[in-house]
Each structure stands twice: as structure tokens, then as C-alpha cells.
Amino acid sequence: MTNTQYDVVAIGNAIVDILAQADDAFLAAEGMNKGSMQLMFSPEDADALYDKMGPGREISGGSAANTVAGMAALGDRCGFIGQVADDQLGQVFGHDIRAQGVRFDTAPRAGDPTTARCLIFVTPDGQRTMNTFLGASQFLPEAALDRAMIESAAILYLEGYLWDPEEPRAAMRAAIDYARGAGRKVAFTLSDVFCISRHGDDFRRLLADGLIDILFANENELLALAQGEDFEAAVSAISAQVPVLVVTRGEHGAIAVSNGERAEVGAEPIERVVDTTGAGDLFAAGFLHGQAKGQDLSTSLRTGALCAAEIISHYGARPEVDLKAMIAQKLG
Numbered sequence: 518m519t520n521t522q523y524d525v526v527a528i529g530n531a532i533v534d535i536l537a538q539a540d541d542a543f544l545a546a547e548g549m550n551k552g553s554m555q556l557m558f559s560p561e562d563a564d565a566l567y568d569k570m571g572p573g574r575e576i577s578g579g580s581a582a583n584t585v586a587g588m589a590a591l592g593d594r595c596g597f598i599g600q601v602a603d604d605q606l607g608q609v610f611g612h613d614i615r616a617q618g619v620r621f622d623t624a625p626r627a628g629d630p631t632t633a634r635c636l637i638f639v640t641p642d643g644q645r646t647m648n649t650f651l652g653a654s655q656f657l658p659e660a661a662l663d664r665a666m667i668e669s670a671a672i673l674y675l676e677g678y679l680w681d682p683e684e685p686r687a688a689m690r691a692a693i694d695y696a697r698g699a700g701r702k703v704a705f706t707l708s709d710v711f712c713i714s715r716h717g718d719d720f721r722r723l724l725a726d727g728l729i730d731i732l733f734a735n736e737n738e739l740l741a742l743a744q745g746e747d748f749e750a751a752v753s754a755i756s757a758q759v760p761v762l763v764v765t766r767g768e769h770g771a772i773a774v775s776n777g778e779r780a781e782v783g784a785e786p787i788e789r790v791v792d793t794t795g796a797g798d799l800f801a802a803g804f805l806h807g808q809a810k811g812q813d814l815s816t817s818l819r820t821g822a823l824c825a826a827e828i829i830s831h832y833g834a835r836p837e838v839d840l841k842a843m844i845a846q847k848l849g
């Protein structure tokens with residue numbers, strides 16, 4: 518196997534988030550399922566919902582993009598592949614991810630639709646409820662893959678959200694072949710229960726075919742994938758099919774299981790949960806950073822917990838502190 522030029526290359530939705538405060542009554546009136554992500558299928562729907570938002574904060578997002586931005590902030594070598602449009606939000610997304618130190622070369626797509634945006638309503642308890650207009654991101658073609666970059670990354674990281682639209686799904690399947698052909702690892706995040714309701718059979722097949730090396734899930738996603746209701750039974754069933762399983766459990770911390778070894782970490786205490794957007798993404802950043810550095814499961818989990826704690830202490834899913842210095846100070 519040749520040397521790597523990247524620790525992680527991710528493929529994901531290229532999204533700019535717009536975050537605003539809202540209360541539970543607003544979510545109920547709009548028929549939103551608190552804590553979930555739902556898709557908006559037309560720009561008109563996105564505009565109509567935006568009109569109802571309070572004052573917003575625009576911050577680049579996208580699940581896998583947040584993860585590589587976090588890893589770059591930890592000092593890792595990262596690349597990102599995702600589709601923006603040739604418009605202002607696309608420029609903002611590209612600027613932010615490159616400014617964080619992530620290589621991002623995917624050419625913008627001309628014409629409609631616009632760059633993806635996610636309208637995020639944050640309730641006083643810090644919970645985030647997301648409404649995504651996927652725009653250009655759902656048209657990521659296989660031709661946009663930088664094969665050499667994928668083959669030279671230790672880990673290819675994929676987000677379940679992007680399994681929904683057809684073109685990126687085909688691109689991700691090709692990327693898995695490139696990565697595995699080069700002897701690299703593939704990491705996958707299940708993203709949301711709705712992704713499993715729509716594509717659970719695909720995800721189970723990827724595991725059965727031995728194509729995933731590191732799987733990230735939260736508790737509900739794990740249960741949906743295992744098609745069961747018992748957490749421990751689901752952990753046993755899924756961990757038997759993947760070399761590394763990571764399950765985040767919100768305020769109850771997280772577990773990782775690898776080759777029969779199990780490690781657990783508690784959630785890092787913080788003064789106030791401001792906004793949970795990106796908590797799982799930054800947990801994945803910390804965990805993958807640990808794995809990239811050859812650290813054990815417990816240290817990788819702890820790094821994930823610390824990064825997640827930082828991200829939920831402010832609005833938005835991109836780090837606001839020097840994560841590398843923070844981890845060095847906390848873990849030595």
C-alpha cells in the first residue's frame with residue numbers, strides 16, 4: 518500500500534446553514550418533527566419557510582463537510598468532494614471549507630438549482646430541527662470524483678444523507694470501489710433514521726459485503742438498521758458486521774466496539790447546550806482524528822466527546838476554538 522496524502526477524504530452535501538431561534542409551538546405549527554431533518558423539495562418552499570424565520574446566522578454546514586472541517590482544525594490532512602452551484606452561497610461554502618484547510622476542488626455547477634441551504638430552528642433546549650433544500654448538492658456526478666485524491670486518503674468518509682439522490686449515490690458507490698481497490702478504509706455515517714427507512718437494505722448490504730470499516734450511528738439509527746428494539750442486541754448484531762462501530766448516545770455519551778473490545782465515554786459536561794447542530798459530525802471528527810493518529814478506542818472516543826462538546830456550546834456546526842490546542846490541553 519502506498520503512503521497516504523490525506524487522512525480523510527469525505528463526500529457529502531455541500532450546504533450553507535441558516536440558523537435561527539424558535540420555540541416548540543412554532544415547530545408544532547409548521548408540522549416539524551423536533552430534532553429531525555426533513556427535505557424541502559422546491560426553492561419556493563425554502564423561501565416561504567425562510568420568510569417565517571427569525572433573524573438568522575449563516576454558517577457553512579453539511580454533515581461530512583463539518584466533520585472534515587473539524588478534522589482539519591485538529592491538524593489532519595483532509596479533502597472534500599461535494600457539489601455547489603455557481604452562486605454566492607456556493608462561494609461562501611467553498612471559501613469556508615478551504616479557509617479551514619480542507620482541499621475542495623469540485624467545480625461549481627452552472628445554472629439552477631442553487632447551492633443547498635438548510636434552515637435550522639434551534640429551540641431553547643438547544644435541540645435543532647433541520648429543513649434542507651438540497652439544490653445543487655443532489656447533482657454531484659461520478660465525473661466530479663477526484664480518484665487520485667480518494668485513493669491517496671487513509672479513510673474515505675461518506676454521509677448517509679447523500680445516499681438519497683441517485684447521482685451522488687452512484688458516485689459514492691464508485692468512490693467505495695476506488696478506496697477499497699487502493700487498500701483504504703471506508704467510514705460511513707447513517708445520518709438520520711429517514712435515510713435508513715429509505716435505504717436500509719442498501720446499508721445492510723454494504724455491511725454484509727464487508728465494504729464498511731467504520732460505522733457511525735446514533736441510538737435510533739442503530740436500532741433502525743438492526744430492525745430491533747433492544748439496544749444491546751443491536752450493538753451485538755451490527756458490531757459483528759463491521760470492524761469498528763461507533764454509537765453516539767447524546768447526553769449518555771458514546772460507545773465504540775471493535776473486534777470484541779468495547780469502550781465507552783461519558784458526554785463532556787458543558788455550561789449550556791446552545792445548539793446541537795453538528796454534534797454527531799464533530800464527534801466523528803474527533804473519533805476519526807484519534808483513529809488516524811493510531812490512538813486506542815477510548816482516546817478516540819474522548820476526543821470525539823470533547824469536539825462535540827465544543828460544537829454544542831455555540832451556534833453552528835463549525836468549530837469556534839482552536840480544536841488542536843483544546844485537545845492538546847485536555848488530553849496532553
Ligand SMILES: OC[C@H]1O[C@H](O)[C@H](O)[C@@H]1O
Nearest residue numbers: 532578579580635795834
Ligand atoms: O449534521 C448537521 C448538518 O446536517 C445538515 O446537513 C446541515 O447542513 C448541518 O450542518
